[in-house]
Structure formats: C-alpha cells, structure tokens
Amino acid sequence: MAEEMRIVLRNYGKIDPLKIDDYIAAGGYKSLEKARGMKQTEVIEEVKKSNLRGRGGAGFNAGMKWNFSYQVQSEEKYVVCNADEGEPGTYKDRIIMENDPQSVIEGMAICGYAIGSKKGYIYCRGEYPYVVDTLNQAIAQAKAKGVLGDFDVEVRMGGGAYVCGEESALIESIEGHRGEPRFKPPFPPVIGLWQKPTIVNNVETFANIPIIIEKGGDWYKAIGAPNYPGTKVLTLTGDVNNRTFFEVPTNTTIREVIFGLGGGVAGGKKFKAVQIGGTSGGFIPESNLDTPIDFDSMNSIGAVLGSGAVFVMDESRDIVDVVARIAKFFEHESCGKCSPCREGTKRMHEMMERLNVGEGSAEDVELLGRLGKVMSVACLCGLGQAAPAPVLTTIKNFNADYQAKFN
C-alpha cells in the first residue's frame, strides 16, 4: 500500500507561509548557514551525491548542472527558479510556493553560494498573481531578517506562454523578449541570462535542496528509486476519486498512485488510460500500471514522469477526442520559431480534428505516425519534440478508438 512521504512539502500545513519566523523555528535557513560554512565544491558534491535530478521534467542531475556554472569564471552569474508551471493538469509548484515559499528561496540561495552568484530570479507564471504576492512578501521578510546575506532575489511574471517553461525561452522572456528557445549549445549553465552562466532549476528541485544539505546526499539517495531518488509531488486529475496532490517516493507504482492514494476510478467505472507528466506525456494502458513512477522506468514504457501530472480517464472516454483537444493546445503554444513545430503542430491538429468528427481515414493515422516521428527528432526544443507523444502513444496503445472513428 502506497504511503505519502513529505520531503518537499515537509512544512505543508505546519507553518504560516507568510511568517518567516515559523520557517526559521522549523529549522529553516540552517542549511544555508551550513552551506556557507562549507567549500563551494563540497556543497556541489553533496547535491551530486544525492543524485537529485531536475523535477521540471528533464531529469538532469542538479549537482552536475551546478558544477558547469561553478567552473565558469565570471563576475556575474544567475540563479533562476522556473515557476512557469504551465503543463496542463499540474499545480505542484503552486502548492509548494503557496505553502512554503522560504524553502524555495533558501534552495536558491544555497545554489547561489555554490556557483558564485549573488542574484536570483523567480520566473512565476502570469496566471498566478496571488503566488507572486506571496513570493514578494516572503522575499521582503527574508531580506529584513538578513538571512540571505548578499544574495538578492527578484520575482518576474511570465505572460502565459507554455514554451517559456523551456529554460532558454524562459531566459529570453526575463530579458524582455519574445519567449523563443535559443539554439543549443551553448547551454544556460555556461551562457545564459544576459550571456552569463545561469542555473535554471524547477521550484520542486530548489525545495529539495535545504533538506539535502541538512541530512546529506547519502540520506537522500536512499529514498525511492536509486536512479531517480527522493520523492515526487504528483497532481491527480480526471476520472479519479481523489483529485488532489500527493508526495510519494519515486519507487511508488502508477497503480499505487491511482488505486491507492487516488482512491481508484470515480463513479465505479473501469480504468481506461492515464496520461502522466502533463499534456505532452504518453498515454499509458492498464498493462503498464505496475511501472514505478521514476524517470527511467517511465521512459522504458515509452512514457515520461514529466511534471508529475496524473490525468486519469475512465472507460467512457473517447481517446481521439481528448487527443484532438491536446493537439489544439500544441498548435496554440508552438512559438513558431522552427518550422517542424510551427507547421507540424498545425497539421497534427487538423488531422486529429478530422479523425475526431469521423471524416478521417487510415491514411491520416499513418501520416500522423510519420509526422510525429519527424517532429520528435527535428523540432528545436522539447515542446515540439514532445508534442507528438500523446498522438503516437494512443495510436499504439488505443488503436481501437481510432478504428471506431472510421465506421
């Protein structure tokens, strides 16, 4: 039986998020103090040792990323917190920031010390003006207390562009430009914000940092799946009884999440599909439900952990209709910089709509498969590369739904 384990949400409901004294009384800012008593390389080693991997969806080793920036000689470096949470079905970063903003700020300050940066930005999505208020209050309190030392943090608001979750597009947006991804390399840890070394980490990644410094990398890496240790905050949506969030060790299986913590499929109906990781995630059939949610296990079944969104669909759901809706999303959110994505998402949406209203053919399905394969390798950034996943995985795993549209 799956159980929750709260590391990222360790202070959830226990402290008043707008009272820094509560956070400090719960041990807050001791890790920053501890880190500042260590060598920069020791802090990075500890994070590396924990094997903490990015919680935004890309799963890159956080300590290794920090080391890239540490190694670059530069007067100025930046720490950026990616709070542009826009993956449909995801609200975990909001839960973290609303309930424990100081843990994120402390994580950023530790990163700042480790890489040699004195300036941090939190890029928070424009749809969360109330979270921006909470963050600004938390930052003001941290500055008044003097806990941040010479590290400064500033909040910037996004403008409702899904692509700005991609780190180089996010950087473009902070610089005041259209949020179009950059060509890589160079990668942001070497050349990022205003051409300076920049670490962009997700909210949940930063919230993990203070406790890793407090308890050590060895403690952390013993939790959950060895190749992607720790916990993951999941948000359950769709046809599931408990539409809420849970934090679980990463060796928890999909079945335990949906049927244990999630309370099973709503309305006594049968399970049909689950899409994990947000709207760009693959659709998973019943036969794969015993897969652990960790990054590598999910990849091995052609799915992703992504942002940790868990979107459950019951037996009554028309998969083609849902995927047609998703295809519209990607056409809308494609930034237009590269043609495989700009044209590909448009054609994909057209074909999915045609199929959905019963005017499509087996040839459309075949074309979708070919287009999807091209996009997943030819698109400039993760948006276009991942956009075909819902189409490709449903053609593979839920082909009957497509066939039903021809008759």
Added chain:
Amino acid sequence: MANYEDIISKYQDLPGGIIEAYHALQREYSYIPEDAIRVAAEVFGIPTAKAWGVATFYSYFKVGKRGKNVIRICESAPCHVAGAAEVIAALEKELGIQMGDTTSDGKFTLELCECVGQCQATPVITVNSKPYGDMTPEKVSGVLAEYK
C-alpha cells in the same frame, strides 16, 4: 494617453522590464492599449515592431480593447473532460455573447485559455485572474453577480 508613460517608465531601469510594464498596463486597463505599445518602444529604446512582437507573443496579454472584467475558461484536457464545454455554453447564454466577444456595456469579455493551474477543481474559470473551481452551468450566474 499621458499616463501610459507614467505606468511604463516605472520599469524603465529594470533590465528586460517591458514585460513587467505590460503587466502593469493590463492591471490598469484589463488590456494593453495599442498606443501604449508605441510609448513602451520609446521608453525602452526599441523598435515599435519589437515592442509589438513582445506584446502579441504572450497569450496572457491582449492588445486592443477588452471588457472591464475578463472571464477566461480553461479548455485544457483535464477541464475538457470535466465538462468545460457546458460551462462555456452557460456563460455564452448568460452574457448573450460568444467566446472572444465583449458585452455591449463593456463589462465582460469571454475568452478561452489553457491550464491555469487549479486542476484540483476542474472545470475552472478565472475572472480577472481569480480562479473559480468545480464550475457548473448552475454556478455561472452566481459568479457573474459578483462583478455586476
């Protein structure tokens, strides 16, 4: 016209501050007036085309007139399966306008949007960014009454 510059110039010294300036304009007017884009280009010392390009890239910004209260309905997949279409129909009926339109008294604008991150309570609408969850056609008139 004059106060566009007052609002925008507060962000003049902020690196990359044009997006924050657009947010401030939108808080004041509920949209970004076209003339304000020319002012922003001057204040930030960039071509008008670039200032225009930034304003129109982001879907949270609306260039050109919008109603006093902006109602956005999420149509992302979790809201879609939870019955967003019925809420959309109820809103259109109650206000007598279609998605994308503004009521003749200038009070309300209806817009579709993507996920607003309140997915514990699908389907979700927002009014001036304030979320209302677990929406049903029956709840529509009650929510609108708060803004009439």
